[in-house]
Amino acid sequence: MPFTNADYLPSYEELTVPELELTSAALRAGAHHFGKYCDSQCKEFMLCSKEERDPRKCLAEGKEVTRCGFEFFGKVKRNCYQEFTKYFQCIDHSDRQMSLRNCRKTQAVFDKCIKDKLDQDRPELGHFAAVRIHHTDRPKPQPKPHQLPERIVDPPDFSKLPPPKNPYPPTQI
Amino acid sequence: MASKGFKQEMPPPGGYGPIEWAKQVPQKKLSGYAQFGLFIGFTLGAWVVYHFQKNQRRREDLEMRDARLAVTPLVEAERARLFLKQLRENRDEENELMKNVEGWKTGTLWGEPAYYNVRDRFISPSTEEYFAHCKYWEKFYAVHDKLNH
Numbered sequence: 192m193p194f195t196n197a198d199y200l201p202s203y204e205e206l207t208v209p210e211l212e213l214t215s216a217a218l219r220a221g222a223h224h225f226g227k228y229c230d231s232q233c234k235e236f237m238l239c240s241k242e243e244r245d246p247r248k249c250l251a252e253g254k255e256v257t258r259c260g261f262e263f264f265g266k267v268k269r270n271c272y273q274e275f276t277k278y279f280q281c282i283d284h285s286d287r288q289m290s291l292r293n294c295r296k297t298q299a300v301f302d303k304c305i306k307d308k309l310d311q312d313r314p315e316l317g318h319f320a321a322v323r324i325h326h327t328d329r330p331k332p333q334p335k336p337h338q339l340p341e342r343i344v345d346p347p348d349f350s351k352l353p354p355p356k357n358p359y360p361p362t363q364i
Numbered sequence: 365m366a367s368k369g370f371k372q373e374m375p376p377p378g379g380y381g382p383i384e385w386a387k388q389v390p391q392k393k394l395s396g397y398a399q400f401g402l403f404i405g406f407t408l409g410a411w412v413v414y415h416f417q418k419n420q421r422r423r424e425d426l427e428m429r430d431a432r433l434a435v436t437p438l439v440e441a442e443r444a445r446l447f448l449k450q451l452r453e454n455r456d457e458e459n460e461l462m463k464n465v466e467g468w469k470t471g472t473l474w475g476e477p478a479y480y481n482v483r484d485r486f487i488s489p490s491t492e493e494y495f496a497h498c499k500y501w502e503k504f505y506a507v508h509d510k511l512n513h
Binding site: 196198208218219250317337 | 427452
């Protein structure tokens with residue numbers, strides 16, 4: 192392992208948080224609204240993980256994403272339980288890719304419930320695939336300076352030296 | 365030798381018809397203009413339908429991509445935590461395993477670090493290191509789990 196005892200690895204207590212135990216159909220059904228509800232947290236976490244390239248430094252952001260997921264799906268469960276259940280069951284039996292295109296009727300009912308209860312529209316097509324700008328207070332990470340070895344001595348100025356003697360003079364015949 | 369009931373076969377009354385010796389060409393059902401017109405018409409219609417369906421398919425693919433991208437942070441956060449938990453477990457396991465070996469330092473080879481890491485970057489361990497304390501089949505199933513879906 193590349194990690195010695197001196198290296199920082201978070202303890203089990205830091206890593207153990209309640210995880211969102213949802214099946215893939217439910218995640219896909221609520222994906223668009225979840226992404227819009229937790230927009231800031233998701234962007235912060237993804238920016239952190241792409242900038243730092245170190246999962247140890249983005250734990251707090253990741254926990255915030257999971258907490259926001261609990262908050263959103265908890266609200267859905269409290270307010271739109273029937274609509275959401277029908278929608279994700281439809282998606283579960285849609286096809287192999289769990290496509291959304293076969294479930295427009297139940298989707299419309301679910302969207303209307305979200306609009307009434309959570310006051311949130313469905314994001315327009317291509318919202319998450321487009322480039323989005325995120326403003327954060329987290330400073331941009333700077334890696335430690337690289338320690339280069341000492342510079343080797345420069346070669347002498349050859350233009351001021353006399354021309355070298357040819358070690359292989361032309362043979363006299 | 366004639367026997368009773370024998371009857372000589374004779375040509376039909378009026379004789380046989382004339383022998384058909386000329387080439388038999390089937391009659392054309394459509395003219396050349398009509399055939400070209402049908403071809404061009406069907407091709408243009410298919411072109412229109414193809415583009416309509418292509419745009420529709422692209423919209424549906426984009427929607428599915430949206431759905432996957434939206435839940436990516438949620439999945440990635442949980443995955444990062446599991447990953448770090450396993451790294452911690454591996455280090456604890458190595459400490460426990462090599463506690464009786466004199467001069468062994470965890471994460472190094474007899475005190476020599478495994479990587480030249482001056483800038484203190486995070487080094488993701490290789491698959492063999494990550495699954496070092498597992499059985500071979502556990503690693504195999506974990507790596508090839510995607511083939512089951």
